[in-house]
Amino acid sequence: MTIEENRILLPKSELPASWYNVLPELPEPLGPYLGADQKPVEPSALAAIFPKALIEQEMSNQSIHPIPAPVLEALALWRPTPLIRAKRLEKALGVKSRIYFKDESVSPSGSHKSNTAMAQAYYNRQEGITRLTTETGAGQWGTALAIAAKHFGIDVRVFMVKISLTQKPYRKVIMNMMGAEVFPSPSEVTKAGRDALAKDPQALGTLGLAISEAVEEAASRPDTNYVLGSVLNHVILHQTVIGQEVQKQLALAGEKPDYLIACHGGGSNFGGLVAPYVPMIKSGEKITAIAAEPISCPTLTAGKFTYDAGDTAGFTPLMPMYSLGTDFQPPAIHAGGLRYHGASPIVSSLLKSGVIKAQAVTAEQVFKFAKLLANSEYIIAAPESAHALAVTCLKALELESLGQSACLVFTLSGHGLLDLSAYESAA
Amino acid sequence: MTIEENRILLPKSELPASWYNVLPELPEPLGPYLGADQKPVEPSALAAIFPKALIEQEMSNQSIHPIPAPVLEALALWRPTPLIRAKRLEKALGVKSRIYFKDESVSPSGSHKSNTAMAQAYYNRQEGITRLTTETGAGQWGTALAIAAKHFGIDVRVFMVKISLTQKPYRKVIMNMMGAEVFPSPSEVTKAGRDALAKDPQALGTLGLAISEAVEEAASRPDTNYVLGSVLNHVILHQTVIGQEVQKQLALAGEKPDYLIACHGGGSNFGGLVAPYVPMIKSGEKITAIAAEPISCPTLTAGKFTYDAGDTAGFTPLMPMYSLGTDFQPPAIHAGGLRYHGASPIVSSLLKSGVIKAQAVTAEQVFKFAKLLANSEYIIAAPESAHALAVTCLKALELESLGQSACLVFTLSGHGLLDLSAYESAA
Numbered sequence: 017m018t019i020e021e022n023r024i025l026l027p028k029s030e031l032p033a034s035w036y037n038v039l040p041e042l043p044e045p046l047g048p049y050l051g052a053d054q055k056p057v058e059p060s061a062l063a064a065i066f067p068k069a070l071i072e073q074e075m076s077n078q079s080i081h082p083i084p085a086p087v088l089e090a091l092a093l094w095r096p097t098p099l100i101r102a103k104r105l106e107k108a109l110g111v112k113s114r115i116y117f118k119d120e121s122v123s124p125s126g127s128h129k130s131n132t133a134m135a136q137a138y139y140n141r142q143e144g145i146t147r148l149t150t151e152t153g154a155g156q157w158g159t160a161l162a163i164a165a166k167h168f169g170i171d172v173r174v175f176m177v178k179i180s181l182t183q184k185p186y187r188k189v190i191m192n193m194m195g196a197e198v199f200p201s202p203s204e205v206t207k208a209g210r211d212a213l214a215k216d217p218q219a220l221g222t223l224g225l226a227i228s229e230a231v232e233e234a235a236s237r238p239d240t241n242y243v244l245g246s247v248l249n250h251v252i253l254h255q256t257v258i259g260q261e262v263q264k265q266l267a268l269a270g271e272k273p274d275y276l277i278a279c280h281g282g283g284s285n286f287g288g289l290v291a292p293y294v295p296m297i298k299s300g301e302k303i304t305a306i307a308a309e310p311i312s313c314p315t316l317t318a319g320k321f322t323y324d325a326g327d328t329a330g331f332t333p334l335m336p337m338y339s340l341g342t343d344f345q346p347p348a349i350h351a352g353g354l355r356y357h358g359a360s361p362i363v364s365s366l367l368k369s370g371v372i373k374a375q376a377v378t379a380e381q382v383f384k385f386a387k388l389l390a391n392s393e394y395i396i397a398a399p400e401s402a403h404a405l406a407v408t409c410l411k412a413l414e415l416e417s418l419g420q421s422a423c424l425v426f427t428l429s430g431h432g433l434l435d436l437s438a439y440e441s442a443a
Numbered sequence: 444m445t446i447e448e449n450r451i452l453l454p455k456s457e458l459p460a461s462w463y464n465v466l467p468e469l470p471e472p473l474g475p476y477l478g479a480d481q482k483p484v485e486p487s488a489l490a491a492i493f494p495k496a497l498i499e500q501e502m503s504n505q506s507i508h509p510i511p512a513p514v515l516e517a518l519a520l521w522r523p524t525p526l527i528r529a530k531r532l533e534k535a536l537g538v539k540s541r542i543y544f545k546d547e548s549v550s551p552s553g554s555h556k557s558n559t560a561m562a563q564a565y566y567n568r569q570e571g572i573t574r575l576t577t578e579t580g581a582g583q584w585g586t587a588l589a590i591a592a593k594h595f596g597i598d599v600r601v602f603m604v605k606i607s608l609t610q611k612p613y614r615k616v617i618m619n620m621m622g623a624e625v626f627p628s629p630s631e632v633t634k635a636g637r638d639a640l641a642k643d644p645q646a647l648g649t650l651g652l653a654i655s656e657a658v659e660e661a662a663s664r665p666d667t668n669y670v671l672g673s674v675l676n677h678v679i680l681h682q683t684v685i686g687q688e689v690q691k692q693l694a695l696a697g698e699k700p701d702y703l704i705a706c707h708g709g710g711s712n713f714g715g716l717v718a719p720y721v722p723m724i725k726s727g728e729k730i731t732a733i734a735a736e737p738i739s740c741p742t743l744t745a746g747k748f749t750y751d752a753g754d755t756a757g758f759t760p761l762m763p764m765y766s767l768g769t770d771f772q773p774p775a776i777h778a779g780g781l782r783y784h785g786a787s788p789i790v791s792s793l794l795k796s797g798v799i800k801a802q803a804v805t806a807e808q809v810f811k812f813a814k815l816l817a818n819s820e821y822i823i824a825a826p827e828s829a830h831a832l833a834v835t836c837l838k839a840l841e842l843e844s845l846g847q848s849a850c851l852v853f854t855l856s857g858h859g860l861l862d863l864s865a866y867e868s869a870a
Contacts, residue, residue: 433613
């Protein structure tokens with residue numbers, strides 16, 4: 017097998033023409049989003065901050081959603097992304113298992129977040145919106161949205177979790193270069209932010225609070241909508257290009273996956289890889305899908321399945337999901353994208369019904385395998401993606417110790433070139 | 444033209460099988476390297492710090508040098524690199540000219556430096572060397588060497604110009620992750636470094652001094668050789684894969700270049716693009732090759748053609764080149780790779796004989812067009828590469844104002860994701 021054969025590339029013509037909606041395939045239908053009054057939220061109530069097209073996707077029972085031409089054209093700037101056989105990593109681990117990774121780091125923002133950013137910017141622009149607000153943790157989502165908004169001609173204001181902004185100041189530089197405004201959250205520009213600062217002027221910030229700030233501002237201005245980079249059903253829908261491409265690429269390689277592994281913060285990266293495989297898993301194919309999360313923010317492995325709000329101030333509807341509670345204050349771990357108290361309702365439902373599994377790893381494990389990847393494949397993984405890498409390597413080593421081997425696929429959801437402060441102590 | 448057609452890709456089989464040596468094509472033969480005694484340096488005198496194969500390449504009169512199989516295999520990890528038609532940049536500039544860029548940022552180190560790093564690590568390992576020293580400015584070369592040394596199983600010690608290390612601390616994190624040791628230069632571990640610190644404890648460092656430190660250490664240990672990331676003939680030789688690929692890619696696009704533009708620090712990026720075109724330029728084809736440099740370190744545009752040393756302490760031979768003098772202290776400009784007092788003898792010779800041109804640009808121009816590239820192509824260029832971009836854009840605008848258009852090709856020698864401090868004020 018040559019180096020070239022290690023990279024499984026698809027031509028542009030193989031870019032998926034539609035998104036795959038897993039909602040109709042869930043073993044149990046998702047419970048409705050609830051208002052503060054515990055009554056189901058009407059779609060019209062969401063219209064103050066979301067475009068109609070996305071609200072329809074959020075609640076759709078249609079399996080296939082064609083991708084609009086301008087979004088396809090935007091995705092074609094970098095997609096299809098490579099699927100890479102990590103042969104040097106396998107050798108470094110000393111395993112007979114075949115390890116593949118889907119390289120989402122090649123996008124303009126350096127992560128999978130661009131997949132949904134382009135779609136969301138497009139639909140908002142289509143419905144006359146000229147300004148968007150959002151939150152960002154590690155900054156990958158904010159960067160992706162800044163680029164997508166530039167592409168479709170929309171202004172952007174980003175609320176970035178303060179601890180992440182401090183650790184990764186250069187994400188702000190990129191977002192600014194792309195024309196976006198960036199505020200540390202908690203900020204002084206929203207009531208939610210001011211209230212949080214009044215309570216604790218030193219607050220590190222959380223994704224939950226940053227969402228409150230972004231939603232508050234969007235709800236108060238008719239020209240402004242809110243966009244979210246993860247958690248919601250339509251976001252996972254947009255990310256299914258990942259799993260659909262992986263299916264084609266593994267087929268080209270003559271492989272069937274035994275394990276599908278992705279990190280889990282809000283669920284979009286994991287959902288994007290796994291959703292297209294749900295029908296196969298349900299029909300009995302032996303595919304183990306594992307959501308990798310940090311032991312310090314163990315939403316799926318130690319959270320409670322409940323109705324909870326997506327944000328701290330309670331502006332969002334209550335959603336049926338695993339949650340550590342909106343008051344959960346994760347430590348300042350460096351995988352900023354994995355510091356969320358909640359989880360995607362879709363991923364939560366799949367976990368609850370046993371279709372998928374979840375596994376938590378320590379920072380030590382994450383950094384150890386990130387260094388091994390750097391030393392073997394010459395790639396610096398985002399700390400978030402390194403959680404998926406760590407679970408993959410641990411599984412491959414476990415199989416090896418049992419005299420077994422398998423085909424493992426993980427998502428390299430992003431590169432870590434803007435997250436090197438995270439690796440400073442580990443290097 | 445679709446987005447796909449904007450990316451001109453070559454299959455692995457089109458990776459150049461040999462390097463192109465421009466030495467026999469120089470209008471005037473290069474003067475010999477001279478010792479401190481003003482007498483020509485014998486090849487044997489270089490053997491203390493260089494492997495024989497590289498010394499032979501340095502002085503070769505052979506036009507074609509086949510690339511050894513293990514180097515080809517290493518290059519195939521990321522080569523051939525894409526040639527990209529920057530249509531959105533053209534639109535943002537409002538020009539009818541066709542602008543292409545050769546994207547060297549896709550290498551494991553994020554820059555063209557990996558091309559020669561792999562070759563030099565290989566030849567050193569072949570001749571039994573187990574340890575290498577080098578200098579680095581912005582850190583791109585140090586990163587490239589750290590990865591190449593890891594690939595071929597060699598230890599590395601990097602002396603990084605102190606001001607660059609301060610501005611770009613994360614380059615050190617990557618080099619450390621790849622297993623290399625990194626010291627700020629001036630350092631305490633060499634006499635050259637200690638002397639410089641005694642003279643000025645606050646010295647920002649220069650490439651010239653960092654070279655002195657690396658050469659001193661290599662000369663004092665038999666297991667250790669010295670490697671240089673630019674300037675020398677064999678380095679330019681290894682970089683000619685760039686220009687050779689561009690020739691094939693432009694032919695595929697049905698284009699002939701009117702302008703070839705690359706930034707110039709030591710000359711390897713510029714030489715790599717332009718050397719394969721020298722026979723055509725000499726034979727009268729209308730191709731204007733322009734070396735882009737910062738107005739604050741104007742080696743080619745304001746330096747003197749002379750015999751000068753490559754380093755501050757005078758450990759290197761005297762070379763015939765444009766130079767600002769070994770005592771030149773460039774300001775702390777953010778394009779660390781362009782802070783060198785000297786220039787490649789090959790590029791110097793080509794400039795002196797009128798085969799190529801040089802142009803200096805201001806930091807303001809560089810940052811303005813870097814932002815335009817970000818906003819149109821969604822790419823963050825290395826500040827070095829942004830010099831080539833700026834010259835390209837200025838030329839396209841000038842042509843437009845004259846009612847003309849042309850085919851302009853520049854090298855995106857690297858991405859700027861680790862250089863964002865440079866853009867902080869400009870963003």
